[in-house]
Amino acid sequence: MIPFHLLFPVAILAGFVGAMSGMGGGIILIPALTLLGVDIKHAIAISILSVIATSSGSASAYVRDHITNLKVGMFLEMFTIVGALAGAAITLVSSTRPLYIAFGGVLLGSWLALLLVGHESWHSVTNQDGITRWLELEGSYPDQVLGQTIHYKARRAYLGAPLMFGAGVIAGLLGIGAGAVKVLIHDLVMGLPPKVSTTTSNLIIGVTALAGTSVYLAAGLISPGLAAPVILGVVLGAFLGTRLLVRLSNQSVRRFFLLVLLILAVEMIVRGIRGA
């Protein structure tokens, strides 16, 4: 059993870095917990439970500010929750080594995504397809920076939906929010404005994590002694991380995070190959 005075600061750090980088707490929390000696399946289960807290906490503010698109969220949730159930079921029957390697792979992918992150400006979709129109996937939100209401339409829901199933599988399998994957799908495939895509992804992550958590709870992998300090720490860290607003536009923070991500990725893959 890991003592509280070790677990709590690690969870705060994971929540802090997760919020600051926009990657979510799990991506740091799971490698950290396994380094402290927690079995990877327990670490995944605790992480996905804490993801419910962080995503719901931040989603609440964005929803009330009318930035989140509830319809886009509700539609895509149908796919992510089924994916999360499948992903968590795979984790239960999987041996631990492939999990380490898969986690390392996702870390590498996030590292690459962060490295290549584009600064393309967003343009509203003009040629909305029939399916997306039928799904009423459009909306508007008040942009505080521009001081005006932005109207937008989404597109290619038929492509976004199956991809979101895949994002759900990753979330359930590895106990992370997989927010980066969801944002990419919203941005590149469905053409949502960046603010709408990150906040809506936040909303979706909450229910997706719940679906995954239910599988881990049924399997007896949630231990409250581990969960209580971790949830508190991650939420506190995430709160501090968003308040301080040390965003990745700050180059040194960005470089530091890229380095941490790369080290963790290599470390997880090596442990997977060596047999932890």
Next chain:
Amino acid sequence: MMMQGRSSSPDLESSAESRQLEMDVLVGYILLGGVLLSMLLIVIGLVWKYIESGGVRLDYELAGMNLFQFVISEVHIAVLGEIRPRLLINMGIVVLMLTPFFRVLASMVYFFVVLKNWKYTVFTLFVLLVLTGSLFLR
């Protein structure tokens, strides 16, 4: 309310839009309330544990059970009057798990009763059924 002038009856359109905005507020407060209540229960549980035993070590596991069995066993303990730190922490976890669930339930009721949007009532109903099913997993 910003209009795009595509509706033949602007009043109707803007009232539907303001109802949509009300839904945002409702969903936002469910999420906020759930997370805060859950954190509060866990903090009280941990502080109580610390006062009681001088440490916050919680050496117990939950036997594999679904959320509803979990809730029933906890309520049973509470009814017996054995409110202990462990119960509060468990309830914190339960509240946390029920937060997104109630968010979906509230959205479904809203789509159905207020917005009368059948399409999205069906979508949210599907999400609700899958979640309910998964919470009964054992």
